Amino acid sequence: DIVMTQSPDSLAVSxxxxxxxxxxxxxxxxxxxxxxxxxxxYQQKPGQPPNLLIYWASTRESGVPDRxxxxxxxxxxxxxxxxxxxxxxxxxxxxxxxxxxxxxGQGTKLEIQ
Amino acid sequence: QVTLKESGxxxxxxTETLTLTCTVSGxxxxxxxxxxxxxxxxxxxxxxxxxxxxxxxxxxYSTSLKxxxxxxxxxxxxxxxxxxxxxxxxxxxxxYCARMRLGFGELLYDHWGQGxxxxxxx
Numbered sequence: 499d500i501v502m503t504q505s506p507d508s509l510a511v512s513x514x515x516x517x518x519x520x521x522x523x524x525x526x527x528x529x530x531x532x533x534x535x536x537x538x539x540y541q542q543k544p545g546q547p548p549n550l551l552i553y554w555a556s557t558r559e560s561g562v563p564d565r566x567x568x569x570x571x572x573x574x575x576x577x578x579x580x581x582x583x584x585x586x587x588x589x590x591x592x593x594x595x596x597x598x599x600x601x602x603g604q605g606t607k608l609e610i611q
Numbered sequence: 612q613v614t615l616k617e618s619g620x621x622x623x624x625x626t627e628t629l630t631l632t633c634t635v636s637g638x639x640x641x642x643x644x645x646x647x648x649x650x651x652x653x654x655x656x657x658x659x660x661x662x663x664x665x666x667x668x669x670x671x672y673s674t675s676l677k678x679x680x681x682x683x684x685x686x687x688x689x690x691x692x693x694x695x696x697x698x699x700x701x702x703x704x705x706x707y708c709a710r711m712r713l714g715f716g717e718l719l720y721d722h723w724g725q726g727x728x729x730x731x732x733x
Binding site (some may be wrong): 499529540547548549553554559575591595598604 | 718720
């Protein structure tokens with residue numbers, strides 16, 4: 499199984515500032531034939547199911563604000579939230595869909611400082 | 612409008628078998644670009660992928676739980692059923708079903724049910 503490890507486990511950021519969450523896979527999730535990274539990011543607000551934010555490591559899902567961006571390749575990935583808003587308080591999960599089982603990271607809790 | 616709704620018992624006893632049903636609307640389980648997954652989350656814990664099923668009945672299971680899980684679908688009823696045998700208190704969790712969007716290699720969960728909390732206790 500591919501193990502997904504996120505860092506940090508939690509972070510507190512001031513409103514309007516930038517938040518950065520890291521995700522590392524135990525093996526490369528870059529598929530050589532199409533040069534795509536099989537990584538998605540999900541946001542889970544309290545009491546709600548997760549919501550898809552980003553896929554292919556850097557493609558925003560329709561309707562996701564452009565302050566959310568994803569980057570990285572191979573085994574190391576980053577979710578960046580610019581100009582943090584109060585509604586961004588949530589737990590963020592990375593997930594690989596390179597191979598089954600489609601494992602999630604342990605989550606990063608984002609709070610307002 | 613795509614919706615998914617989980618149903619099943621809220622409480623099961625240790626060693627019992629859990630049966631959960633996901634009833635979907637707004638898409639067909641025969642659509643080759645769609646599938647359904649089950650994902651669970653213990654209280655205060657992380658998401659754990661359990662299983663999925665796609666239109667041609669192909670199935671995939673969690674490595675650690677595959678001996679206890681079975682997933683099936685009834686396309687005519689728009690339902691996906693997950694059974695988990697030999698339940699244990701550590702299986703206490705909110706169980707979600709989610710629609711999988713399948714494309715050119717992508718496998719994404721773009722719609723989720725609200726989840727159903729299942730507690731395991733004698």
